[in-house]
Amino acid sequence: MKDRPSLTAWRVALSRAAHQIFDRPPVLEDPVALAIVGERAVAQIRAAALRYSLRPARYLRAFLVARSRIAEEALAEAVRRGVRQYVVLGAGLDTFAYRNRYSASQLRVFEVDHPATQAWKRRQLAAAALAPPESLTFVSVNFESETLPERLASAGFRGGEAAFFSWLGVTMYLTRSAVLGTLGYVAGLPAGSGIVFDYAVPPATLGLARRAAMRTVMRRVAAAGEPWKTFFAPRELALELQARGFRQLEDLGPEELNARFFSDRTDGLRVGGLGRVMSARS
Numbered sequence: 001m002k003d004r005p006s007l008t009a010w011r012v013a014l015s016r017a018a019h020q021i022f023d024r025p026p027v028l029e030d031p032v033a034l035a036i037v038g039e040r041a042v043a044q045i046r047a048a049a050l051r052y053s054l055r056p057a058r059y060l061r062a063f064l065v066a067r068s069r070i071a072e073e074a075l076a077e078a079v080r081r082g083v084r085q086y087v088v089l090g091a092g093l094d095t096f097a098y099r100n101r102y103s104a105s106q107l108r109v110f111e112v113d114h115p116a117t118q119a120w121k122r123r124q125l126a127a128a129a130l131a132p133p134e135s136l137t138f139v140s141v142n143f144e145s146e147t148l149p150e151r152l153a154s155a156g157f158r159g160g161e162a163a164f165f166s167w168l169g170v171t172m173y174l175t176r177s178a179v180l181g182t183l184g185y186v187a188g189l190p191a192g193s194g195i196v197f198d199y200a201v202p203p204a205t206l207g208l209a210r211r212a213a214m215r216t217v218m219r220r221v222a223a224a225g226e227p228w229k230t231f232f233a234p235r236e237l238a239l240e241l242q243a244r245g246f247r248q249l250e251d252l253g254p255e256e257l258n259a260r261f262f263s264d265r266t267d268g269l270r271v272g273g274l275g276r277v278m279s280a281r282s
Contacts, residue, residue, distance in 0.1 A: 005120035009092030059272030085163035090170035167197035194281035
């Protein structure tokens with residue numbers, strides 16, 4: 001993805017918008033999700049109600065909103081502890097900064113993404129008449145020639161203070177060394193820093209049905225030019241995180257996610273089980 005925005009980021013945005021349209025009650029209240037995809041896309045979502053009601057679409061939608069809900073709840077806890085910096089890695093069309101209830105003095109938000117995806121997002125925002133808030137700083141990073149710490153520092157990020165990071169829908173597309181390098185960077189920030197990210201488990205560890213579903217997803221994203229590269233077994237990942245200095249870990253799989261967010265629903269919305277969400281704090 002050198003000169004075009006991420007196709008997977010667009011698909012995630014459509015699913016988040018579909019959640020606002022079809023699912024009651026919403027797990028993630030996000031009216032901006034409709035504005036940022038635009039009126040035409042919203043009309044197409046409504047017209048495709050049958051497709052969005054199919055089980056694979058509902059499974060994916062549930063996971064996407066659950067991981068965002070976990071990240072935003074963990075962020076709120078970090079702010080209560082005094083954290084004043086929030087970094088959204090691989091921001092795509094994430095909308096938190098436009099729903100942010102904290103003032104610029106309480107929380108500074110840094111959205112990090114590839115220049116092409118970030119330029120595309122800013123066009124979407126302009127078309128929706130959504131002005132970037134005072135608390136937001138865009139940080140474009142071309143990882144082929146720039147490093148995350150350098151770009152954050154140049155954007156005003158204070159490396160001597162604790163920060164909270166979200167990193168959703170990204171790790172599986174990167175190399176293992178890139179994932180662990182970024183996690184090591186976050187762990188090396190002052191005590192109290194933390195991160196929420198999702199990850200894919202090795203297909204061989206899944207049952208036949210889930211393995212087949214994962215293979216379908218992997219073929220689809222590979223066809224879009226964004227193949228999955230990295231998988232972690234939960235125990236292996238925990239050891240990697242602890243070795244880098246994270247002290248508190250919470251790893252949520254499909255059972256935990258369904259119990260937390262979907263147990264009392266009558267519409268069948270629930271997580272299907274292809275990914276996990278990790279919350280780690282130093």
